[in-house]
Amino acid sequence: xxxxxxxxxxxxxxxxxxxxxxxxxxxxxxxxxxxxxxxxxxxxxxxxxxxxxxxxxxxxxxxxxxxxxxxxxxxxxxxxxxxxxxxxxxxxxxxxxxxxxxxxxxxxxxxxxxxxxxxxxxxxxxxxxxxxxxxxxxxxxxxxxxxxxxxxxxx
Numbered sequence: 049x050x051x052x053x054x055x056x057x058x059x060x061x062x063x064x065x066x067x068x069x070x071x072x073x074x075x076x077x078x079x080x081x082x083x084x085x086x087x088x089x090x091x092x093x094x095x096x097x098x099x100x101x102x103x104x105x106x107x108x109x110x111x112x113x114x115x116x117x118x119x120x121x122x123x124x125x126x127x128x129x130x131x132x133x134x135x136x137x138x139x140x141x142x143x144x145x146x147x148x149x150x151x152x153x154x155x156x157x158x159x160x161x162x163x164x165x166x167x168x169x170x171x172x173x174x175x176x177x178x179x180x181x182x183x184x185x186x187x188x189x190x191x192x193x194x195x196x197x198x199x200x201x202x203x
Contacts, residue, residue: 069121086130112143
């Protein structure tokens with residue numbers, strides 16, 4: 049996992065890149081358990097708008113978040129390419145609905161730039177850094193911050 053306090057090294061990291069809210073994001077590959085095709089979930093009453101419901105994943109009930117809505121980028125539109133990224137952090141497993149998964153990105157730690165100070169603690173906490181890929185900036189998602197926005201997610 050990335051740690052802002054570590055000194056610069058040329059350690060390689062691998063990320064899965066994906067699209068949410070028509071923006072490019074990535075998660076460290078070691079946090080991802082699987083990628084599943086979108087299927088309807090079981091809705092729960094009184095959940096936040098970005099919590100779509102729960103999914104039974106081989107006997108484990110996991111919450112499914114709309115990552116675009118979680119980041120304030122609007123709801124993910126229905127599309128046959130939508131997928132759920134099943135990820136784990138801190139002993140919690142969750143599903144993240146995203147528009148599509150793109151590729152595996154292998155980069156040196158020095159290629160990951162700090163998130164600019166945008167006067168938003170939520171943005172700074174949710175994004176660990178940015179990676180320049182051609183003309184695109186890919187944001188590195190802090191999965192722990194995604195889980196902690198509402199005091200954590202139960203799995």
